[in-house]
Amino acid sequence: MSLNGSIGVFDSGIGGLAITQEIRKLMPNEDIVYVADSLHAPYGEKTDAAILQRSIAITEFLLTQNVKAIVVACNTATTSCIDALRQRFNIPFIGTEPGIKPAVLNTKSGVIGVLATPRTLQTNSFSALADRVALNIQVELMPCPALVEQVESLQLDYAAAKDVVAQYVTPLMAKGVDTLVLGCTHYAHLLPVITKVAGPQVTIINTEVAVAREVQRRLHQANLMGEKQQGGSTQFYTTGNPTQFQRQVDMLWGAGFQVAQC
Template sequence: MASLAPVGVFDSGVGGLSVLRDLRRLMPAEDLIYYADSAHCPYGGQPNAAIQARAVAITEELLAAGCKMIVVACNTATIAAVEHLRANYPVPFVGMEPAVKPACAMTRTGVVGVLATGAALGGEKFHRLLAQHAAGVRVITQPCPGLVECVEAGDLKGAFVDELVKRYVQPLARARADVIVLGCTHYPFLRDAIQAVAGAQVQLIDTGEAVARQARRVLEREELLNPSAADGGLEWRTSGDKAALAPIVRSLLA
């Protein structure tokens, strides 16, 4: 039965595990295959054609494994590749979108900060979001080179991480941003460090739960939701060193 097939999830590395946590919570019966493209991480700064080529290669591997749907758990890959994937492959794809709309609705100071990769911030999709939802709101965008690499190494705390977070978050706090969008799937793993710099009064939002809800809606619409009462399994793959990555994956999913 098609409903018993697994759901594929991929990211440039381990960041998409933040989305996978929400998928497991909202769709506990689904078998999941997670692909971390660690050998090519980070995607930020790479040409769109290169990112799209990786998305195609990973999609074909996940389809060969029998996946019934694929979640592109990476903002940069979504911008570069999701429309191409939808046009060329027969399964549903669910992508990421920075939470600009809810952030602009939530702000009381009229200032919203967005932490993301340079590629995500420069994409046409992001500018469409601003045009549609940010009227009357000052949106401050902040590229964050180095944060993805910290999460990939499992470094979520410490002086180096704290210094990077301060560099990127303090300008948003000084500008009175009261909502900060975590616009990369890696950044929720640094939530504590970001909150400490931003202040307790600042709301941090990401789109992991919204993506999981959308994935469930799509499976229900297509009559592909797994009917099992048992918890689904998790298989993970990587283009990098699986043995080296294993303890980081375990710690992030703990």
């Protein structure tokens, strides 16, 4: 692995762009390669075996792009198979876990809510995380199968998204939740809507900044921080329709970046 290699990032779609933006802010001179597995999205209702198969395929592609670390910018893939990826490949993997620990530290009511994909909530690693850090705290789980598609279709404004968000958030508020964990990277793109639906009394826990800081820490630890003095490049790939992905990148990242199919 080279100091001047890229940081690889992958997600089932565009959810990981929010983490990638934080990585770019924190490490402006690092090169980044982002892969959206759009053809096989969403991951939230797939089996562990299917998620691992896709994660291996994307990792193998990223390794051809001279990456020095890989960010699994998908809660479902992290909870499902990051341990298997670490055993299989000799490269640092940084995952994304729901921010249950900061939610536990924040709650005053003793009731926290977790919005996530059905698969994330079913994994043993998620259950272990909740059991480990949420002692004496009531954890209300809400599977949100429709939110990923809401984001992928770029229906992100309040008028377009309020009803689908409310069907998941409102029942949690009725149970006394005062701290809400976004347990899927896609949901960050709906943060303004979720915040408005939940109301000012609810704290929203999002982990993009924490993940970016962990990437920086791991690169420092492994002596893999880049030596470039100029701004880093960002390359975008998708396994799906490049025209659709281009539209998504233009809206969420900014115009002027070309995408390619992989």
